[in-house]
Amino acid sequence: MMEEKMYAYKCTACGELHHPKxxxxxxxxxxxxxxxxxxxxxxLVTYTKVYNLPEGYMKPYMGFGIVKxxxxxxxxxxxxxxxxxxxMKLISTVGIVKEGIGKDHFGFIFKTI
Amino acid sequence: MREVGIVGxxxxxxxKMSGGTFSDLLSMAAVQALDDAGVKTGMGHGIDQVFVATMxxxxxxxxxxxxxxxxxxxxxxxxMAETIENGPASGASAIKLGYMAIASGMCxxxxxxxxxxxxxxxxxEGTDFVATMLHPEAEYNYGLTLPAFAGLFTKLCMEKxxxxxxxxxxxxxxxxxxxxxxxxxxxxxxxxxxxxTEDEDAHIMNPYVxxxxxxxxCCPVSDGSAAVLLCAMDKADRFKKKPIKIAGVGSAxxxxxxxxxxxxxxxLAVRLAAQMAYKMAGLTAQDIDVAELHDAFQILExxxxxxxxFFKRGEGHIAARNGETKIGGIMPINTSGGLKAKGHPLGAxxxxxxxxxxxxxxxxxxxxxVEGAKAGLCVNFGGFGNNVVATILTKExx
Amino acid sequence: MIVDKxxxxxxxxxxxxxxxxxxxxTMATGEKLVIRQIAREEVPHILEAVKPLMTVEADFxxxxxxxxxxxxxGYYRYRVKDEYCLIGTIDGIIVxxxxxxxxxxxxxxxxxxxxxxxxLRIGAQLxxxxxxxxxxxxxxxxxxxxxxxxxxxxRWMIEYExxxxxxxxxxxxxxxxxxxxxxxxxxxxGTKLGGRRPVKEELLKTADHPILPETYVQIPGYxx
Numbered sequence: 001m002m003e004e005k006m007y008a009y010k011c012t013a014c015g016e017l018h019h020p021k022x023x024x025x026x027x028x029x030x031x032x033x034x035x036x037x038x039x040x041x042x043x044l045v046t047y048t049k050v051y052n053l054p055e056g057y058m059k060p061y062m063g064f065g066i067v068k069x070x071x072x073x074x075x076x077x078x079x080x081x082x083x084x085x086x087x088m089k090l091i092s093t094v095g096i097v098k099e100g101i102g103k104d105h106f107g108f109i110f111k112t113i
Numbered sequence: 114m115r116e117v118g119i120v121g122x123x124x125x126x127x128x129k130m131s132g133g134t135f136s137d138l139l140s141m142a143a144v145q146a147l148d149d150a151g152v153k154t155g156m157g158h159g160i161d162q163v164f165v166a167t168m169x170x171x172x173x174x175x176x177x178x179x180x181x182x183x184x185x186x187x188x189x190x191x192x193m194a195e196t197i198e199n200g201p202a203s204g205a206s207a208i209k210l211g212y213m214a215i216a217s218g219m220c221x222x223x224x225x226x227x228x229x230x231x232x233x234x235x236x237x238e239g240t241d242f243v244a245t246m247l248h249p250e251a252e253y254n255y256g257l258t259l260p261a262f263a264g265l266f267t268k269l270c271m272e273k274x275x276x277x278x279x280x281x282x283x284x285x286x287x288x289x290x291x292x293x294x295x296x297x298x299x300x301x302x303x304x305x306x307x308x309x310t311e312d313e314d315a316h317i318m319n320p321y322v323x324x325x326x327x328x329x330x331c332c333p334v335s336d337g338s339a340a341v342l343l344c345a346m347d348k349a350d351r352f353k354k355k356p357i358k359i360a361g362v363g364s365a366x367x368x369x370x371x372x373x374x375x376x377x378x379x380x381l382a383v384r385l386a387a388q389m390a391y392k393m394a395g396l397t398a399q400d401i402d403v404a405e406l407h408d409a410f411q412i413l414e415x416x417x418x419x420x421x422x423f424f425k426r427g428e429g430h431i432a433a434r435n436g437e438t439k440i441g442g443i444m445p446i447n448t449s450g451g452l453k454a455k456g457h458p459l460g461a462x463x464x465x466x467x468x469x470x471x472x473x474x475x476x477x478x479x480x481x482x483v484e485g486a487k488a489g490l491c492v493n494f495g496g497f498g499n500n501v502v503a504t505i506l507t508k509e510x511x
Numbered sequence: 512m513i514v515d516k517x518x519x520x521x522x523x524x525x526x527x528x529x530x531x532x533x534x535x536x537t538m539a540t541g542e543k544l545v546i547r548q549i550a551r552e553e554v555p556h557i558l559e560a561v562k563p564l565m566t567v568e569a570d571f572x573x574x575x576x577x578x579x580x581x582x583x584x585g586y587y588r589y590r591v592k593d594e595y596c597l598i599g600t601i602d603g604i605i606v607x608x609x610x611x612x613x614x615x616x617x618x619x620x621x622x623x624x625x626x627x628x629x630x631l632r633i634g635a636q637l638x639x640x641x642x643x644x645x646x647x648x649x650x651x652x653x654x655x656x657x658x659x660x661x662x663x664x665x666r667w668m669i670e671y672e673x674x675x676x677x678x679x680x681x682x683x684x685x686x687x688x689x690x691x692x693x694x695x696x697x698x699x700x701g702t703k704l705g706g707r708r709p710v711k712e713e714l715l716k717t718a719d720h721p722i723l724p725e726t727y728v729q730i731p732g733y734x735x
Contacts, residue, residue: 020251020370045377046272048264050323051670054241057256060670064261066372074372076265078255086272097255105254131731235661302630305541314705318539318632329539 004094004106008073009033019073038075039092042067042110045074047084056099065110067092077108089113114216116346118356119506121150122468127299127337127456129232135174136186139165139228142338142461143187146224150342151353154187159351160342161220163194166207166227167460170196173242174230183226193220200246201409202364202495203227204339204463205502209362211343221345227465228338229458239334243459246496248370260331262371262497263410264323269378270412271325274427281330281411282310282319284433285453288408291440292450294480295469299335299456330411335456339464341471357471360488361396361505363389371497380413380420383492386503387421390490394505398422401505402486403473404444405466407494408451414438417492418446421503440481448473448481463493467504474508523592526613531597531644534706535714538631542601545710545718546640549596553721554587557598560605560627560723567729571660572625578683579623582610594622595644599637601628603717604724609637611645611654619645619654620682621691624663627724635666639704646696654691657681667691671699 013030063079097107123145165180180194199206204227211223292298365385408414415429449469470489533547564576585591593613606628626634658664673689
């Protein structure tokens with residue numbers, strides 16, 4: 001089974017990292033990017049536990065968090081952490097975050113190290 | 114640029130619409146605005162342009178091009194017509210475009226109607242529909258929702274500024290108390306502060322929606338419509354009432370993905386939109402007597418009150434605790450009941466906020482009047498703060 | 512009615528059931544919701560509160576009200592074994608009704624939950640009270656539950672993480688059965704079950720003669 005990966009988008013002109021993708025570099029306006037793997041240790045910026053989930057999620061609640069990677073990128077993802085605390089170190093993993101019709105969606109799931 | 118004023122207002126009772134089509138819903142508010150202005154719905158109505166603000170007509174109610182439908186339904190042909198969509202800020206955006214149409218000289222008289230019929234779908238279909246505003250790959254595909262982001266944001270603000278769950282409840286109760294005096298509000302029932310915060314069963318009767326946000330910190334799902342009739346100030350003599358001037362309009366955008374915001378506890382687009390509106394109106398925060406600030410989640414009222422300059426950053430919740438944002442306080446906010454108690458039919462909200470300020474400035478806000486109000490500010494928040502429109506209205510001296 | 516040998520033979524043998532001890536819950540508005548069990552003789556009066564909703568299609572009120580009507584009638588006429596009914600009142604006015612029965616010592620069968628006054632989570636509290644009756648007072652091990660409406664499904668199947676048990680038939684006819692086990696109840700009751708006991712005499716008195724609602728928000732224009 002192919003292991004799914006997540007990527008950051010690095011501007012070919014000035015090297016600015018982006019996630020999610022942008023068409024135009026946030027820093028220099030260039031329009032070409034290289035994919036670089038995005039993963040590893042993160043710091044938890046904020047978190048929540050949501051009880052009213054949208055269509056298709058048949059669970060009573062789900063955890064979410066915003067984290068900062070060591071390269072400075074800040075992203076949102078699902079959180080599978082028992083007792084989250086702002087500032088704690090977590091590990092970024094990739095998993096199915098939404099079951100789709102014909103194709104599942106992969107994304108960040110942050111877990112305790 | 115020509116000066117633009119509001120000469121008529123209309124507002125349906127927000128809540129659950131029982132029967133009728135989307136066009137019926139919009140028409141209710143539209144004809145109220147025309148009646149308020151003294152405009153007959155027949156020959157000689159003089160309306161050049163109609164803007165309809167809605168986020169869901171096409172998606173939830175399968176009615177695309179609703180502005181075109183409405184123009185015929187109300188017999189306003191061949192007036193120009195467009196449907197305006199800017200998420201929950203559709204209403205204020207539609208008014209901004211109406212303002213631009215008149216200020217530019219292209220139109221003399223514009224009808225703006227905002228509406229939403231959300232209660233035709235189940236709660237989680239509604240939540241899902243609202244979540245379509247989020248970034249598709251980075252947010253929507255994770256099952257994130259607007260309440261989820263409000264929860265994430267609230268947690269951070271609590272950490273940084275010491276805002277408590279009780280502060281959010283204080284704001285909610287204030288808004289519900291205000292709504293008792295607003296006949297068109299969705300909810301006229303007032304929660305008891307002790308019962309939703311400290312009572313032994315408070316954690317069950319006021320459960321978490323997205324920690325640390327609770328049920329009574331979030332606005333309801335509502336159907337409803339609101340309308341305003343705009344006119345060039347120099348052509349406003351034919352109407353029943355003196356126009357209320359649109360003195361300033363501003364809007365700004367921020368990053369789509371919430372995680373990419375520069376400062377995670379800031380609402381930058383709110384600050385920029387308000388600054389732009391103040392500049393155009395030649396006013397400052399101190400000149401504002403009454404405000405309608407978008408409070409889909411009560412944390413937003415607090416932070417917006419700081420970003421528009423009413424209170425210092427980190428002190429909005431203290432002002433609320435001290436009663437400063439009540440109707441009799443130094444800076445009354447959401448005299449209508451806000452989105453919390455008045456309701457939040459997405460496309461109607463921005464127009465509804467302006468209707469409330471017009472009533473306040475005209476002295477027609479019976480039971481919730483801010484004495485001598487001369488200038489009012491509305492902030493209509495799109496997405497989770499990535500597109501915000503601010504509108505300043507003033508009462509002209511005789 | 513004459514209870515002769517024939518009538519006696521048509522009646523189920525009732526198991527001893529401890530009565531549900533009344534409780535009160537403070538609503539978000541400060542109003543007090545009193546939840547108590549009704550006596551068999553009260554059924555005809557309660558049916559009058561149910562009747563108007565039997566023809567309201569919206570939100571599945573017609574099927575829920577019609578089924579509650581027949582279930583309560585079955586209880587009243589001694590044709591259903593070990594059935595109970597709890598009502599909720601605020602200021603003496605009936606705001607909600609729940610019912611169910613014991614299948615045997617260990618297993619309960621949840622029938623219906625109907626809220627007359629909306630917006631205050633009354634339905635959620637009455638459902639929790641029912642579960643409390645089965646699992647904490649009747650000391651049963653599990654309760655069989657089905658949902659007729661999407662709202663019901665969300666509130667019970669998803670929020671309580673009910674165990675799916677499609678191989679067991681529920682009396683309400685073929686829709687998939689879910690089960691609230693003792694373990695699931697213990698996990699969720701902390702965040703779901705409200706209420707204080709005992710109810711002060713004054714407050715309990717208000718529920719003595721339940722008042723039929725004058726109007727129903729579900730039926731615009733209706734007046735009793």
